[in-house]
Amino acid sequence: MATATARASTPRxxxxxxxxxxxxxxxxxRAPRRAVPARARVATTDEDASASRRPCATxxxxxxxxxxxxxxxxxxxxxxxxxxxxxxLLLRGDSGxxxxxxxxxxxxxxxxxxxxxxxxSLACSSSELRxxxxxxxxxxxxxxxxxxxxxxxxxxxxxxxxxxxxxEAEAGGAGGGGxxxxxxxxxxxxxxxxxTMADVARVVISADATKALCEDGFVVLDDVLPLxxxxxxxxxCEALKADGKMEALGQDGRDDLVGxxxxxxxPRGGSAYGGVTPLAELLLAIPDALRARAGGSGGEDxxxxxxxxxxxxxxxxxxxxTRARLKTATPPPRLMLANYPGxxxxxxxxxxxxxxxxxxxxxxxGSRACDRAVTAIVYMNDGWEESRGGCLRIVRRSENGGGxxxxxxxxxxxxxxxxxxxxxxxxxxxxxxxTRWAMTAWIND
Ligand SMILES: O=C(O)CCC(=O)C(=O)O
Ligand SMILES: [Fe+2]
Numbered sequence: 001m002a003t004a005t006a007r008a009s010t011p012r013x014x015x016x017x018x019x020x021x022x023x024x025x026x027x028x029x030r031a032p033r034r035a036v037p038a039r040a041r042v043a044t045t046d047e048d049a050s051a052s053r054r055p056c057a058t059x060x061x062x063x064x065x066x067x068x069x070x071x072x073x074x075x076x077x078x079x080x081x082x083x084x085x086x087x088x089l090l091l092r093g094d095s096g097x098x099x100x101x102x103x104x105x106x107x108x109x110x111x112x113x114x115x116x117x118x119x120x121s122l123a124c125s126s127s128e129l130r131x132x133x134x135x136x137x138x139x140x141x142x143x144x145x146x147x148x149x150x151x152x153x154x155x156x157x158x159x160x161x162x163x164x165x166x167x168e169a170e171a172g173g174a175g176g177g178g179x180x181x182x183x184x185x186x187x188x189x190x191x192x193x194x195x196t197m198a199d200v201a202r203v204v205i206s207a208d209a210t211k212a213l214c215e216d217g218f219v220v221l222d223d224v225l226p227l228x229x230x231x232x233x234x235x236x237c238e239a240l241k242a243d244g245k246m247e248a249l250g251q252d253g254r255d256d257l258v259g260x261x262x263x264x265x266x267p268r269g270g271s272a273y274g275g276v277t278p279l280a281e282l283l284l285a286i287p288d289a290l291r292a293r294a295g296g297s298g299g300e301d302x303x304x305x306x307x308x309x310x311x312x313x314x315x316x317x318x319x320x321x322t323r324a325r326l327k328t329a330t331p332p333p334r335l336m337l338a339n340y341p342g343x344x345x346x347x348x349x350x351x352x353x354x355x356x357x358x359x360x361x362x363x364x365x366g367s368r369a370c371d372r373a374v375t376a377i378v379y380m381n382d383g384w385e386e387s388r389g390g391c392l393r394i395v396r397r398s399e400n401g402g403g404x405x406x407x408x409x410x411x412x413x414x415x416x417x418x419x420x421x422x423x424x425x426x427x428x429x430x431x432x433x434x435t436r437w438a439m440t441a442w443i444n445d
Contacts, residue, residue, distance in 0.1 A: 058226070059088060059102070059152040062132035066090055066100075069119055072131035073112060084136040085111035086148040089118055089162065092128040100130055104162030105152045107136065107145035122162050142208040147223045150203040155226050158195045197281035198288060200225065204417065205289035210326065213374070214294075214319040218394050218420035220410055229278050230380045230414045236267070236275030237337060237380065237437050243272075246339055255345035256429075259337040261439075276439065279378050280335050283441035286376050286419070287329035290443070294326035322421045325373040325445040332442050333366050340390060340429060340436040347429040349395070352442060353422035366444055372422040373445030379412035380437040386411075390432030392418060394425055412436050 067078035069089070080087075086107040090100035103122055108114030111133065119129055136148055153159060204224050212219040237259075240246055246257035266280050267273035340346070353372040354360065360369050377392070384390075391409035409430070410418055420427065422442065429436075 057134035059105075059132065059155045062086075062088065062134045063090065063100075066130040066132040069115075069126050069129040069131055072133070073116055080112050080115060080131065080133055081135070082110055082112045083138060084109045084140040084145065085133050086136060086145070086152055087111060087115055087118075087131055087133040088152060088160075089115070089122060090130040090132060091122070091124060092130075102156055102160045103129070104160050105149050105156070106163075107149040109140065109145065118162065121166070143206060143212070143219070143221050144223075146203055146206040146209070147221055150200055151223045151226055153195055153203060154200050154229075156195065159199045196285075197278065198285040200282055201285035201289040202292070204282075205286060205293055207293055209419075210290060210293035213290075213419050213421070214322045214326070216396065217318065217322065217424040218396075218408075218418065221417045221419075222413075223415045224378065224417045225278065225282065225415065227382070227415060229275075230382065232275030233279050233380050233439070234275070234382070234437060236273045237339065239272050240276075240337065241339060246337065253348035253350070254429075256338040256340045256347060258339075261335040261337065263331060263333050263335060276337065279380070279439050280441075282417075283335060283376050283378065283439065284331045286441070287331045287443045290326045290329045290374065294323050294329075318421075318424055322424065325421070328445045329373060330366075330444045332371075332444055333364075336440045336442075338438050338440060340432040342432055342434045342436070344389075344431040344433060345429075345436075346431045349393075349426050349428040351423065351426055371444045372442040374443040375418075375420050375422050375425075376441045376443055377418045378439050379416045379418075380414055380439070381412050381434075382414045384411050384413045384434075388432065388434035388436075389430050390434065390436045391430045392427055393430055394418075394420060394427045397424070397426075412438060 066088075071078040072080045084107070087105070088102050089104040091103040093100050103124075104118045106114055106118050115131055115133075119126055122129070134148075136145065140148075153163065204221055209219050209221055240259050241257065246259045248255070248257050261267075261276060261280055263280070263284055266277045269277060352375050353369055355370070357369060362368060365371065381388075381390075391411050394408045394410060396405050396408065410416070412432075
């Protein structure tokens with residue numbers, strides 16, 4: 001996967017994505033067969049979403065009201081309350097121009113404790129540090145906390161040195177606990193390094209997110225990138241549509257227009273369609289992050305014919321089967337843009353990898369429906385509200401009589417990333433009454 005990200009980030013020809021005709025031919029035959037009966041709605045992820053919407057302040061806003069570490073941890077007016085918060089530790093700049101560097105970004109349910117631990121791990125004098133902070137909703141859970149920290153890191157455009165040291169400590173076998181490593185004691189460098197979408201993916205695909213994906217078959221993650229990325233993507237998508245690059249597949253049961261992005265030739269930043277590229281790069285970085293979290297194979301040496309080899313798949317429960325698939329996750333060669341133009345456009349219930357579909361084995365290796373392990377979708381729709389319909393309805397099936405069952409409706413809200421197991425999770429797009437944009441990667445195994 002690293003190769004796809006690297007390729008995607010090198011300069012490319014200003015490119016219209018290739019025609020979706022090939023995909024169209026393959027998928028036309030794949031009308032979903034199984035109708036999933038409408039089930040009681042057991043939950044709406046909008047409740048989670050309101051608890052995990054973007055942090056109330058951007059990093060820039062929070063920096064404007066930063067306080068010295070001692071005050072943040074004291075009892076005075078600048079004291080940090082011990083609730084959930086996203087925070088940054090700022091290190092006094094050398095230049096004397098008052099421009100502090102961000103040395104660490106974190107988010108925690110117990111902000112005071114986490115700030116104190118992060119400050120200790122930075123191994124610089126605490127008098128050099130300031131704290132920027134934004135409270136998060138009380139009900140914030142770990143995926144939302146991770147997403148909030150990821151949003152600040154993405155806003156910063158680089159991985160702070162304290163976070164980079166923590167990543168290295170984790171990769172060195174310290175375990176994926178996500179806490180601040182006691183060992184990360186090198187003095188932070190002033191600039192850290194530039195953040196890549198691989199860094200963002202590593203933060204977004206937390207251990208908890210991976211666990212939820214395995215156990216429930218799906219996971220919904222919010223605010224995976226700052227909203228500016230989605231505004232730029234929408235603009236690029238509208239340009240693609242206006243230029244005739246989006247086509248209806250003519251497949252029974254689905255009303256979307258589809259465009260294809262070649263992972264190896266994504267539109268160049270700054271070009272008319274360049275706004276789609278950061279989202280595509282994030283989707284392409286997810287397989288690596290999933291594989292690392294699932295304890296899968298390492299680098300290119302583990303590959304045979306471009307696929308990971310030698311991973312034993314112990315299959316007992318659905319969760320174990322999903323985890324086994326994650327261990328060999330690889331990025332697809334192409335990504336799909338989909339636009340439901342409103343007027344009740346929908347996609348009836350189906351599985352993305354369904355052996356009963358006639359076209360299951362058709363197409364090039366890596367692009368066939370049978371190659372799909374995990375569907376990853378990012379939504380780009382600002383201001384989505386219930387009256388617009390267009391939710392992704394996911395059907396949960398209880399396993400051996402246990403586990404949750406029923407339908408979950410996921411609003412296609414801007415900034416949201418949904419992952420689900422392609423073989424386990426029947427889903428549909430409910431009639432959309434407003435234009436609806438999504439980008440999808442079918443991650444292979
Ligand atoms: O856009 C979505 O929410 C899901 C679309 C879908 O199921 C598909 O394209 O296979
Ligand atoms: Fe689907």
